[in-house]
Amino acid sequence: xxxxxxxxxxxxxxxxxxxxxxxxxxxxxxxxxxxxxxxxxxxxxxxxxxxxxxxxxxxxxxxxxxxxxxxxxxxxxxxxxxxxxxxxxxxxxxxxxxxxxxxxxxxxxxxxxxxxxxxxxxxxxxxxxxxxxxxxxxxxxxxxxxxxxxxxxxxxxxxxxxxxxxxxxxxxxxxxxxxxxxxxxxxxxxxxxxxxxxxxxxxxxxxxxxxxxxxxxxxxxxxxxxxxxxxxxxxxxxxxxxxxxxxxxxxxxxxxxxxxxxxxxxxxxxxxxxxxxxxxxxxxxxxxxxxxxxxxxxxxxxxxxxxxxxxxxxxxxxxxxxxxxxxxxxxxxxxxxxxxxxxxxxxxxxxxxxxxxxxxxxxxxxxxxxxxxxxxxxxxxxxxxxxxxxxxxxxxxxxxxxxxxxxxxxxxxxxxxxxxxxxxxxxxxxxxxxxxxxxxxxxxxxxxxxxxxxxxxxxxxxxxxxxxxxxxxxxxxxxxxxxxxxxxxxxxxxxxxxxxxxxxxxxxxxxxxxxxxxxxxxxxxxxxxxxxxxxxxxxxxxxxxxxxxxxxxxxxxxxxxxxxxxxxxxxxxxxxxxxxxxxxxxxxxxxxxxxxxxxxxxxxxxxxxxxxxxxx
Amino acid sequence: xxxxxxxxxxxxxxxxxxxxxxxxxxxxxxxxxxxxxxxxxxxxxxxxxxxxxxxxxxxxxxxxxxxxxxxxxxxxxxxxxxxxxxxxxxxxxxxxxxxxxxxxxxxxxxxxxxxxxxxxxxxxxxxxxxxxxxxxxxxxxxxxxxxxxxxxxxxxxxxxxxxxxxxxxxxxxxxxxxxxxxxxxxxxxxxxxxxxxxxxxxxxxxxxxxxxxxxxxxxxxxxxxxxxxxxxxxxxxxxxxxxxxxxxxxxxxxxxxxxxxxxxxxxxxxxxxxxxxxxxxxxxxxxx
Numbered sequence: 001x002x003x004x005x006x007x008x009x010x011x012x013x014x015x016x017x018x019x020x021x022x023x024x025x026x027x028x029x030x031x032x033x034x035x036x037x038x039x040x041x042x043x044x045x046x047x048x049x050x051x052x053x054x055x056x057x058x059x060x061x062x063x064x065x066x067x068x069x070x071x072x073x074x075x076x077x078x079x080x081x082x083x084x085x086x087x088x089x090x091x092x093x094x095x096x097x098x099x100x101x102x103x104x105x106x107x108x109x110x111x112x113x114x115x116x117x118x119x120x121x122x123x124x125x126x127x128x129x130x131x132x133x134x135x136x137x138x139x140x141x142x143x144x145x146x147x148x149x150x151x152x153x154x155x156x157x158x159x160x161x162x163x164x165x166x167x168x169x170x171x172x173x174x175x176x177x178x179x180x181x182x183x184x185x186x187x188x189x190x191x192x193x194x195x196x197x198x199x200x201x202x203x204x205x206x207x208x209x210x211x212x213x214x215x216x217x218x219x220x221x222x223x224x225x226x227x228x229x230x231x232x233x234x235x236x237x238x239x240x241x242x243x244x245x246x247x248x249x250x251x252x253x254x255x256x257x258x259x260x261x262x263x264x265x266x267x268x269x270x271x272x273x274x275x276x277x278x279x280x281x282x283x284x285x286x287x288x289x290x291x292x293x294x295x296x297x298x299x300x301x302x303x304x305x306x307x308x309x310x311x312x313x314x315x316x317x318x319x320x321x322x323x324x325x326x327x328x329x330x331x332x333x334x335x336x337x338x339x340x341x342x343x344x345x346x347x348x349x350x351x352x353x354x355x356x357x358x359x360x361x362x363x364x365x366x367x368x369x370x371x372x373x374x375x376x377x378x379x380x381x382x383x384x385x386x387x388x389x390x391x392x393x394x395x396x397x398x399x400x401x402x403x404x405x406x407x408x409x410x411x412x413x414x415x416x417x418x419x420x421x422x423x424x425x426x427x428x429x430x431x432x433x434x435x436x437x438x439x440x441x442x443x444x445x446x447x448x449x450x451x452x453x454x455x456x457x458x459x460x461x462x463x464x465x466x467x468x469x470x471x472x473x474x475x476x477x478x479x480x481x482x483x484x485x486x487x488x489x490x491x492x493x494x495x496x497x498x499x500x501x502x503x504x505x506x507x508x509x510x511x512x513x514x515x516x517x518x519x520x521x522x523x524x525x526x527x528x529x530x531x532x533x534x535x536x537x538x539x540x541x542x543x544x545x546x547x548x549x550x551x552x553x554x555x556x557x558x559x560x561x562x563x564x565x566x567x568x569x570x571x572x573x574x575x576x577x578x579x580x581x582x583x584x585x586x587x588x589x590x591x592x593x594x595x596x597x598x599x600x601x602x603x604x605x606x607x608x609x610x611x612x613x614x615x616x
Numbered sequence: 617x618x619x620x621x622x623x624x625x626x627x628x629x630x631x632x633x634x635x636x637x638x639x640x641x642x643x644x645x646x647x648x649x650x651x652x653x654x655x656x657x658x659x660x661x662x663x664x665x666x667x668x669x670x671x672x673x674x675x676x677x678x679x680x681x682x683x684x685x686x687x688x689x690x691x692x693x694x695x696x697x698x699x700x701x702x703x704x705x706x707x708x709x710x711x712x713x714x715x716x717x718x719x720x721x722x723x724x725x726x727x728x729x730x731x732x733x734x735x736x737x738x739x740x741x742x743x744x745x746x747x748x749x750x751x752x753x754x755x756x757x758x759x760x761x762x763x764x765x766x767x768x769x770x771x772x773x774x775x776x777x778x779x780x781x782x783x784x785x786x787x788x789x790x791x792x793x794x795x796x797x798x799x800x801x802x803x804x805x806x807x808x809x810x811x812x813x814x815x816x817x818x819x820x821x822x823x824x825x826x827x828x829x830x831x832x833x834x835x836x837x838x839x840x841x842x843x844x845x846x847x848x849x850x851x852x853x854x855x856x857x858x859x860x861x862x863x864x865x866x867x868x869x870x871x872x873x874x875x876x877x878x879x880x881x882x883x884x885x886x887x888x889x890x891x892x893x894x895x896x897x898x899x900x901x902x903x904x
Contacts, residue, residue: 014710023707033737048740093633119838126644149640246733335864342660489745607865615682
């Protein structure tokens with residue numbers, strides 16, 4: 001920090017008590033959430049709000065999390081590559097702008113500056129549009145190009161600022177004394193610029209490591225970075241493990257800050273420290289590079305799924321038996337899965353879409369036929385779930401699980417009788433209602449509330465949309481993954497949720513009650529499918545076959561609490577589970593439930609209506 | 617001969633970055649512009665053609681409202697941030713070196729900490745059963761938990777929390793350039809403290825202030841994470857809408873049209889920034 005030597009003035013300026021209060025209040029506001037976050041990383045309990053005792057378990061937990069380490073590795077690889085590129089390009093640009101007058105220089109300079117200020121979302125969208133157009137699959141290359149582009153400007157700005165301060169006369173002196181232009185650059189200009197280039201590179205590195213929004217739009221499966229992983233941890237299940245990750249990152253940030261501060265201040269590192277440090281850095285670089293190429297040799301299975309929808313134990317068993325590493329990524333809803341694949345996200349071997357998405361993906365060629373001769377355990381599947389209308393050939397999907405959404409409430413807060421969807425929207429429950437964030441479910445409930453038959457009539461759709469907008473005023477949030485947490489903490493009194501989550505909520509205490517709405521429910525059937533460009537089709541088929549083994553299926557049901565069309569597996573379950581009507585709908589119920597299907601042109605209108613509900 | 621060599625060398629410097637920016641910055645923006653006047657395919661993707669229907673739709677009341685809401689959020693956030701940040705910078709600028717160094721460190725650590733982690737930290741303490749409510753309830757200040765989360769209040773808190781360092785640092789860097797002897801002279805010559813503030817200190821802080829406003833307003837306009845994680849059902853912003861058109865509704869043309877409108881809107885700020893805050897002359901934010 002430049003500035004005046006000492007500001008401890010005798011003028012009495014900046015000494016007011018109010019100033020002090022605001023300043024220290026703001027600092028507490030800025031820092032205390034981070035400190036609390038770090039403290040809770042040592043919580044032995046599972047929540048991030050109730051302290052239960054000291055424990056290091058979350059740290060041991062994250063050190064064995066393969067996906068997490070892969071994302072760290074990806075972040076570093078991307079940051080290293082984009083830093084190298086942007087430092088070179090940025091320095092070149094700074095030299096061009098700083099040392100030459102040329103036509104269009106001002107325009108070029110303006111174009112260089114704009115990325116600094118452009119909202120990241122515009123960057124993300126426009127790069128995505130480019131990659132879609134040139135059909136570049138989203139992956140390492142796309143993310144590296146994206147990061148290089150926004151870092152480049154920062155490097156240029158930093159180097160340019162320094163360049164303006166380099167005394168032109170030294171250069172002239174060098175040229176006069178007989179050095180050629182290259183020598184002058186190499187021995188005079190460059191050493192002067194080096195600190196700026198290094199801080200530019202550090203800046204680029206930090207930007208890349210931290211970036212979420214641009215990466216969100218341009219990353220593929222195997223290129224998911226740490227921020228994407230953190231986002232997914234926040235969205236799909238918060239636990240103190242995330243606090244542990246954050247604590248390590250904050251410590252890393254502080255360390256990096258002091259190093260970069262040291263470099264800028266020109267702190268001399270003693271030789272004894274310098275070489276070991278450089279060596280360490282080199283080793284880390286080598287490790288990341290080698291691991292990148294090594295990864296090709298490890299057998300991998302990338303699954304794209306809803307969250308909490310696969311038992312970790314079953315996955316671990318599969319990994320052990322087949323020597324395969326399984327990576328999991330999550331989507332919020334079916335539409336997100338479809339959109340991501342449409343955008344050209346590649347690298348997934350197995351996806352678990354619902355019925356109507358299977359139909360769309362089959363029609364648009366996003367999934368490929370499964371080699372059923374390799375799925376020998378297909379014989380365990382309930383025949384009623386084979387060859388369903390969304391794929392009469394039955395070649396594109398293997399049924400995974402089925403269920404429905406219903407109402408769950410807490411009778412400590414709600415004493416009225418709840419029998420149907422309409423009962424949820426009571427003024428008394430304002431801001432304590434949770435609904436699932438799913439277009440089809442929302443409209444299903446809306447149509448039922450008005451007693452309409454679901455068809456493609458636009459007048460009806462408008463009425464339902466208006467109703468949903470009215471109901472929205474009472475709702476706390478549309479949310480898919482956190483119903484258990486919201487109900488358990490008492491933040492939410494009544495929720496629409498999927499039956500697997502409801503089964504988990506009911507286990508939290510006798511105050512939680514489930515209601516199957518009298519108007520009816522929407523049945524979903526989720527399926528295992530293999531994307532057309534899956535890199536490891538055979539492993540995916542092995543995994544499907546493995547999951548269908550009754551013992552594995554049973555173990556899976558025990559964890560996720562959703563029904564699976566595998567009668568032999570159900571036989572293996574404990575009686576209390578087998579006869580649990582929350583998990584296994586009766587045959588009578590199954591008969592009355594409708595499976596959603598592709599609605600073609602009408603789905604556009606539904607999407608518009610859903611957008612309207614969301615933004616009103 | 618020498619002149620020819622010069623031209624070649626210069627081209628070598630200019631062409632790689634210029635080509636890169638053309639390919640990955642200019643061309644993508646043009647593609648977005650083209651998408652925005654094309655038709656959507658049923659299942660996602662773009663059908664070539666020319667239509668202004670997406671722009672017409674954005675002009676409808678519903679979408680204008682969300683634009684206004686986003687502008688409103690960004691404006692109020694900027695004002696609150698400014699009201700808090702200015703006194704903080706002011707205090708720091710005149711504090712003893714020791715105090716200043718410590719405060720600086722406490723601001724820079726959050727500044728460099730990942731945005732998502734900071735949001736997450738704030739989320740965990742603000743929920744209905746979060747630490748803020750726990751604290752208020754155990755001390756007996758309130759009986760019922762306050763609705764702090766999933767509403768406009770939490771969205772504003774999130775935005776201010778995120779942006780505070782981006783406002784404090786540029787203002788501080790401007791105030792730091794103010795020579796105290798000027799203030800001394802002003803006071804000696806009989807001006808009151810208030811007069812001195814308005815005639816010397818405030819004008820000196822303007823460059824940092826402008827920078828701070830731009831660096832808070834524009835990213836707030838485009839953010840979609842804070843409304844998503846900290847907002848309820850009424851806090852949808854323009855960023856959420858654009859994102860949902862790409863990752864949910866598969867309506868790329870409409871999402872692109874939205875982006876184009878947003879670009880034109882932030883252009884006002886970009887031109888302001890290019891005029892008043894030429895980064896090549898003022899390192900400002902970049903040299904913390």
